[in-house]
Amino acid sequence: MAKEVTNRVDNYAQWYNDLVVKAGLAESSAVRGCMVIKPYGYAIWEKIQAALDKMFKDTGHVNAYFPLFIPKSFLSREAEHVEGFAKECAVVTHHRLMNSPDGKGLVVDPEAKLEEELVVRPTSETIIWNTYKGWIQSYRDLPVLVNQWANVVRWEMRTRLFLRTAEFLWQEGHTAHATREEAVAEAEKMVNVYADFAETFLALPVLVGKKTASERFAGAEDTYCIEALMQDGKALQAGTSHFLGQNFAKAFDVQYVSREGKQEYVWATSWGVSTRLMGALIMAHSDNCGLVLPPKLAPLQAVIVPIYKGDHELEAISAKANEMKRQLEALGVTVKYDDRDNVRSGFKFAEYELKGVPVRLAIGPRDMQNGTVEVARRDTLQKQLLPQENIAAHVTALLDEIQANIYAKAKAFRAENTAEVSSYDDFKAQIEKGGFILAHWDGTPETEAKIKDETKATIRCIPRDGKREPGCCMVTGKPSAQRVVFARAY
RNA sequence: CGGGGUGUGGCGCAGUUGGUAGCGCGCUACGUUCGGGACGUAGAGGCCGCGAGUUCGAGUCUCGCCACUCCGACCA
Numbered sequence: 334m335a336k337e338v339t340n341r342v343d344n345y346a347q348w349y350n351d352l353v354v355k356a357g358l359a360e361s362s363a364v365r366g367c368m369v370i371k372p373y374g375y376a377i378w379e380k381i382q383a384a385l386d387k388m389f390k391d392t393g394h395v396n397a398y399f400p401l402f403i404p405k406s407f408l409s410r411e412a413e414h415v416e417g418f419a420k421e422c423a424v425v426t427h428h429r430l431m432n433s434p435d436g437k438g439l440v441v442d443p444e445a446k447l448e449e450e451l452v453v454r455p456t457s458e459t460i461i462w463n464t465y466k467g468w469i470q471s472y473r474d475l476p477v478l479v480n481q482w483a484n485v486v487r488w489e490m491r492t493r494l495f496l497r498t499a500e501f502l503w504q505e506g507h508t509a510h511a512t513r514e515e516a517v518a519e520a521e522k523m524v525n526v527y528a529d530f531a532e533t534f535l536a537l538p539v540l541v542g543k544k545t546a547s548e549r550f551a552g553a554e555d556t557y558c559i560e561a562l563m564q565d566g567k568a569l570q571a572g573t574s575h576f577l578g579q580n581f582a583k584a585f586d587v588q589y590v591s592r593e594g595k596q597e598y599v600w601a602t603s604w605g606v607s608t609r610l611m612g613a614l615i616m617a618h619s620d621n622c623g624l625v626l627p628p629k630l631a632p633l634q635a636v637i638v639p640i641y642k643g644d645h646e647l648e649a650i651s652a653k654a655n656e657m658k659r660q661l662e663a664l665g666v667t668v669k670y671d672d673r674d675n676v677r678s679g680f681k682f683a684e685y686e687l688k689g690v691p692v693r694l695a696i697g698p699r700d701m702q703n704g705t706v707e708v709a710r711r712d713t714l715q716k717q718l719l720p721q722e723n724i725a726a727h728v729t730a731l732l733d734e735i736q737a738n739i740y741a742k743a744k745a746f747r748a749e750n751t752a753e754v755s756s757y758d759d760f761k762a763q764i765e766k767g768g769f770i771l772a773h774w775d776g777t778p779e780t781e782a783k784i785k786d787e788t789k790a791t792i793r794c795i796p797r798d799g800k801r802e803p804g805c806c807m808v809t810g811k812p813s814a815q816r817v818v819f820a821r822a823y
Numbered sequence: 824c825g826g827g828g829u830g831u832g833g834c835g836c837a838g839u840u841g842g843u844a845g846c847g848c849g850c851u852a853c854g855u856u857c858g859g860g861a862c863g864u865a866g867a868g869g870c871c872g873c874g875a876g877u878u879c880g881a882g883u884c885u886c887g888c889c890a891c892u893c894c895g896a897c898c899a
Contacts, residue, residue: 420898609899646857680860
């Protein structure tokens with residue numbers, strides 16, 4: 334039943350977009366490139382937020398909030414940073430409108446021009462480091478471990494629901510440390526948090542690694558990332574963590590007095606994941622029937638559907654269903670009893686499959702007679718008749734099993750779609766099949782650019798866990814210390 | 824920003840050589856149904872994306888614009 338998505342979809346992007354809309358997650362808005370996240374989509378995002386937020390707190394971080402607007406001059410303080418973001422900034426130039434002189438609508442009041450334009454944050458390093466200058470004087474003030482949940486705007490030319498929108502929701506952590514070692518450790522710690530989150534909650538296996546210089550965050554010394562593989566064979570960068578060195582500390586003159594009484598520049602990190610994770614979730618697990626949500630992030634983990642004719646039957650079934658609902662809730666399962674009478678059970682089945690609800694329980698007259706309940710799992714679409722006793726315990730176990738199975742399935746898919754190649758010809762053939770390719774690269778941006786040019790493949794990361802196996806660059810034949818991961822990416 | 828597609832009740836679509844708008848789903852009411860997207864009967868619901876133009880007359884023809892979507896370039 335649940336065929337691989339790629340087996341039946343000619344145009345994966347179109348399929349993805351339709352699914353996002355049909356499942357009620359999001360839709361495009363009247364504003365170019367922007368997205369409306371609908372209640373069901375937002376409910377999933379809230380689950381993601383809650384899980385991440387707890388992980389941040391558990392690693393010593395606190396939340397704060399910084400302004401949406403950044404004075405233009407701030408952005409230009411760090412040279413690489415401004416170069417990376419200048420092309421995609423929305424800029425506020427005026428603070429007032431007036432009635433149009435020709436009587437038609439409103440125009441910008443030329444008298445209300447701002448002395449300094451304000452950039453709508455594409456990321457908050459600059460405004461935050463300008464603020465940190467006032468917070469940090471002594472080594473006793475360090476480390477600063479702050480996260481913010483916010484929206485940012487990047488004026489992209491081409492947008493896709495969740496994967497790339499002009500405005501998106503994310504969290505961005507910005508930390509300040511006394512030493513290089515501590516900051517590097519923080520950046521590594523947070524990429525590990527992301528990897529842990531992706532695997533545990535999203536059921537998404539990820540590669541952890543470092544970006545090459547050309548893929549690095551603008552202003553970073555090192556960018557760590559998690560990379561996931563989608564069902565169409567394309568890679569998706571699901572989160573990044575940056576070691577920023579002293580670049581921003583120097584740009585915003587953030588120094589502290591060390592234990593030894595010396596003035597030192599602070600060391601920085603920043604790290605973020607966005608609503609793009611929603612895209613990853615959808616593209617990694619969905620099948621022909623719709624979404625497949627990992628139980629840990631499903632706003633609704635189980636649904637009970639009655640099958641009945643007439644009020645008398647419904648009454649008895651409802652009593653039993655509500656009892657099951659209470660038992661499930663007592664075990665911490667989010668469950669809904671759907672006794673709507675304007676749609677039939679078959680319709681409900683299809684609807685909850687589209688929405689990715691992990692477990693469905695159906696009770697009809699036969700079950701009432703036999704003391705059974707039909708249990709259907711979304712990941713495999715298998716159905717099973719089980720006794721009503723102990724059903725709650727069974728469901729909680731099943732939810733765990735589904736979570737594990739979705740992960741295992743995604744991991745198997747990744748394994749099937751990861752290849753090692755040695756020659757550039759093999760690489761060119763392999764890249765057409767999609768998936769990750771492990772190959773040797775000479776470490777130069779020139780070779781990297783040539784490969785991208787000729788094959789549209791980019792180096793997703795230099796894998797952290799890759800074996801140290803020396804070889805020769807597939808393009809130039811120069812020596813290489815380890816294989817790097819290539820793919821076509823979103 | 825280039826190239827394609829689409830834009831008509833809430834949703835999905837049809838609409839012929841130009842003649843004053845229709846179908847399916849959904850919605851409302853009543854009835855019959857109910858173990859995988861039910862059926863009957865009766866209703867309600869339209870600035871035909873926006874703006875000009877041609878014409879006695881435009882959903883239909885012409886020009887311009889806009890939006891969404893797909894494919895490129897840019898990027899998370």
